[in-house]
Structures are given as structure tokens and as C-alpha cells.
Amino acid sequence: MPSTTWADAQGLCTFVDASPSPFHVCATVSMLLTGNGFTELHETDSWPGEPGRYFLVRGGSLIAWSTEGVGRTAPFRIVGGHTDSPNLRVKQHPDLSSAGWQLVGLEPYGGAWLNSWLDRDLGISGRLSVRAGNTVEEKLVRVDEPILRVPQLAIHLSEDRKGVHLDPQRHLNGVWGVGADRRSFIDFVAERAEVPADAVLGWELMTHDLAPSALVGTEQDLVSAPRLDNQGTCYAGTQALLSAVERPGDQVPVLALFDHEEVGSMSDRGAFSDLLSTVLERIVLGRGGGREEFLQTMAGSICASGDMAHATHPNYPDRHEPAHHIAVNGGPVLKVNQNLRYATDAAGAGAFALACDQAGVPLQRYVHRADLPCGSTIGPITASRTGLSTVDVGAAQLGMHSSRELMGARDVRAYSDALAAFLTPTA
Ligand code: ZN
Numbered sequence: 001m002p003s004t005t006w007a008d009a010q011g012l013c014t015f016v017d018a019s020p021s022p023f024h025v026c027a028t029v030s031m032l033l034t035g036n037g038f039t040e041l042h043e044t045d046s047w048p049g050e051p052g053r054y055f056l057v058r059g060g061s062l063i064a065w066s067t068e069g070v071g072r073t074a075p076f077r078i079v080g081g082h083t084d085s086p087n088l089r090v091k092q093h094p095d096l097s098s099a100g101w102q103l104v105g106l107e108p109y110g111g112a113w114l115n116s117w118l119d120r121d122l123g124i125s126g127r128l129s130v131r132a133g134n135t136v137e138e139k140l141v142r143v144d145e146p147i148l149r150v151p152q153l154a155i156h157l158s159e160d161r162k163g164v165h166l167d168p169q170r171h172l173n174g175v176w177g178v179g180a181d182r183r184s185f186i187d188f189v190a191e192r193a194e195v196p197a198d199a200v201l202g203w204e205l206m207t208h209d210l211a212p213s214a215l216v217g218t219e220q221d222l223v224s225a226p227r228l229d230n231q232g233t234c235y236a237g238t239q240a241l242l243s244a245v246e247r248p249g250d251q252v253p254v255l256a257l258f259d260h261e262e263v264g265s266m267s268d269r270g271a272f273s274d275l276l277s278t279v280l281e282r283i284v285l286g287r288g289g290g291r292e293e294f295l296q297t298m299a300g301s302i303c304a305s306g307d308m309a310h311a312t313h314p315n316y317p318d319r320h321e322p323a324h325h326i327a328v329n330g331g332p333v334l335k336v337n338q339n340l341r342y343a344t345d346a347a348g349a350g351a352f353a354l355a356c357d358q359a360g361v362p363l364q365r366y367v368h369r370a371d372l373p374c375g376s377t378i379g380p381i382t383a384s385r386t387g388l389s390t391v392d393v394g395a396a397q398l399g400m401h402s403s404r405e406l407m408g409a410r411d412v413r414a415y416s417d418a419l420a421a422f423l424t425p426t427a
Pocket of ligand 1: 082
């Protein structure tokens with residue numbers, strides 16, 4: 001494999017391992033951006049009028065853009081994605097015991113493949129709300145030690161040895177020790193976060209598999225990692241933005257990464273929120289433009305909604321549309337659905353196909369089997385919330401929503417190259 005491609009796949013592994021929660025995804029992307037000349041803005045401040053590289057974080061969502069070298073009414077070229085992944089999250093009263101075991105009460109977030117969370121060494125990450133006098137501060141926390149495990153039932157105890165149905169209420173609690181006198185789990189997390197236990201007022205805590213991401217296969221041409229859906233896009237999109245700002249065109253490149261896609265996007269920071277449209281309008285207003293100029297700008301703008309795509313599974317080829325074979329390491333994927341589970345229309349398809357051609361990477365075209373329900377993305381939501389022309393794209397993977405997923409190592413670079421070309425179309 002070419003060394004630059006290997007470096008990109010290895011870079012994705014490093015990115016994913018650094019980012020066990022949506023909040024950590026934002027922290028990782030923020031670090032990459034600030035290291036490349038981006039300045040963090042806050043929504044409560046007035047924004048600078050001069051062109052530059054900027055980003056802001058709202059909870060587990062992040063928007064980044066560059067106005068360097070472009071006019072005040074330059075249209076936006078947006079790459080979207082989501083920071084969250086299905087997992088098991090900590091309940092509000094997590095301390096449980098059963099049969100002499102100490103348990104942490106967990107429940108699924110999003111459409112997690114529950115079986116994939118069994119018998120794995122799990123760490124904890126997320127954020128705490130911590131009392132500081134008469135205010136509340138946010139504190140990121142992560143514990144990369146095997147403190148939790150959701151144990152599977154022995155095959156001898158299952159009714160027919162064909163596997164068991166997993167009840168999300170009863171079968172997903174994590175063990176973290178035995179005996180009667182263990183302290184509270186939140187007290188433990190507070191200690192690791194180096195805050196007083198009685199100062200913890202709220203939390204969003206989630207589990208993550210501690211096995212490090214890896215390049216696998218004899219040719220190391222596959223990436224085995226958690227959260228590829230959709231950190232594969234968060235990483236490729238960030239790389240694309242960093243590439244795009246080095247060769248500015250006549251449009252404003254934007255990276256928009258949203259939390260809460262896996263649970264429907266309806267939150268203060270999800271794709272259903274005002275986050276993207278507010279930021280885009282403030283970019284125009286901050287540079288002295290008005291509402292009219294903002295609306296003109298939006299009319300010429302376009303969004304590529306990046307989310308992972310289904311590669312054809314070698315053991316289940318019948319689950320796929322037979323005329324739309326999708327290969328790992330076969331290049332980025334254009335996703336089309338006649339019932340608009342994906343937002344792609346002919347115009348969006350044209351823009352992304354052109355970007356792939358300009359980037360010199362092949363393009364694959366995906367449609368879901370007509371007799372199976374198709375998943376969705378932030379694409380249709382973004383399109384309907386903003387009126388932006390939107391195209392759904394992705395990179396191919398297996399095992400979507402498993403705690404451990406698989407994609408092509410060569411697709412990492414091809415995907416980011418295509419997104420970079422999309423962000424900076426050549427005239
Ligand atoms: Zn996704």
C-alpha cells in the first residue's frame with residue numbers, strides 16, 4: 001500500500017482511539033484545527049469581521065469554516081457528518097447488585113447491535129456537569145481501563161444453543177466487581193475526573209471498547225475499529241477541510257459535524273437544530289453582509305452529507321441489491337433512495353461525481369434493496385431544515401452499528417480526497 005494511504009488509515013485509527021464519545025470527537029477535531037491555524041469562536045461572543053479560519057463547538061457538535069481568500073457573498077461548500085455512534089450509556093441511578101455481583105446500569109443509545117457489546121473490556125467516557133461555587137462547569141472524562149464488562153450467558157444455559165434474545169432492560173448491565181461494599185459508580189468516575197464526588201450534578205457517560213483500532217489483513221488493507229460510523233467521516237472530513245484551506249477557491253469550505261444522528265437528530269445541537277443555519281448566517285453577517293446577502297449565498301450553496309455506507313457482505317450477499325455491488329477499497333459511495341431516506345438528487349450526484357473525478361478516485365453508487373427498510377442520515381434533515389441542495393455520500397464498511405466495524409484502508413484517503421475536491425471545486 002502507498003505510504004501516504006497507510007498513514008491516512010493509521011491516522012484514522014489514532015483519531016478513533018482518541019475519541020470515545022461525541023465530546024471527545026469535538027476535542028480531537030478542535031486540536032487538529034487549532035494546530036492548523038483555526039481559531040475557536042463562541043456563540044455568546046461577537047464574531048470577527050476579518051476573513052480567517054474558525055470553528056465553534058456546541059456540546060458534541062462542531063462547525064468549522066474558512067473565509068480566507070473569498071468574497072463576502074461566496075457560497076458555502078459543506079461536508080456534514082455525525083459525531084455520535086451507538087453504544088451503551090450509564091443510567092441516572094447506575095448502582096445495582098444481583099447475585100453477589102456489583103453492576104452498573106446501562107441502556108442502549110441508538111440502534112446498537114447489542115450482541116457486539118458482550119464480553120468486551122469496556123472503559124467509560126463522556127462529560128460531567130460539575131458545581132463550581134454558584135455556577136456549573138463542564139468537564140470531559142475518560143477512563144481507558146477495563147472497568148466494565150457485559151457478560152454473555154453460557155451457551156449451556158441458553159434454551160436451544162442458538163443464541164439468546166437480548167432484553168435491553170435486563171441483559172445489558174455491566175459488572176464491575178463482586179461483594180457488597182462497593183462505592184457508587186459516579187463517585188468512582190468523579191475521582192478519575194479529579195472533581196469532588198458531591199460536586200457532580202449531571203453526566204452523559206458511555207462505554208467504549210478498549211481494544212485499539214488496527215490495520216488488519218495480510219496486506220493491512222482493512223481498518224478494524226469502533227465507531228467508524230461515523231468517525232470515518234469525521235476524520236475524512238477534517239482532513240478534507242485542512243486540505244481545502246491550503247488551496248482556497250471561490251467558495252467557503254465548511255465542516256459540520258452533528259451529535260445525536262443515531263437517535264433522530266432532534267436536540268439543541270442535532271441536525272434538526274438551528275446550529276448550521278445560524279452559523280452560516282453569522283458568517284455572512286459577521287463580515288458586514290445582510291439577510292438578503294445571506295439568502296443569496298445559501299441559494300448557491302451545496303452540502304455533502306457524509307455517512308458510512310454498506311459494503312456488500314461476503315457472507316450475506318443476498319441482503320444487498322444485486323446490481324449495486326459495493327466494494328471496500330473501491331472508492332467513495334454515492335447513496336440514492338427514491339423515498340428520500342438519502343437526500344441525493346441528480347444535481348447533488350453530479351457535484352459529487354465531478355469531485356471524485358477531479359480527485360482521481362472511483363465512485364460507487366448504492367441503492368438499498370427495495371424489500372428492506374433503508375436507514376437514513378443527516379442528509380434529508382439538513383436539506384429540509386436549510387433548503388440546501390444535499391447529496392448523501394460515504395465510505396463502504398461492514399458491520400454497521402456493531403461495537404467493532406470494518407472498512408477499507410485505502411478508502412480513507414480516497415474518501416477524504418473526494419471530500420476535499422468537493423469543498424474546493426475548481427472553476
Ligand atoms: Zn451513521
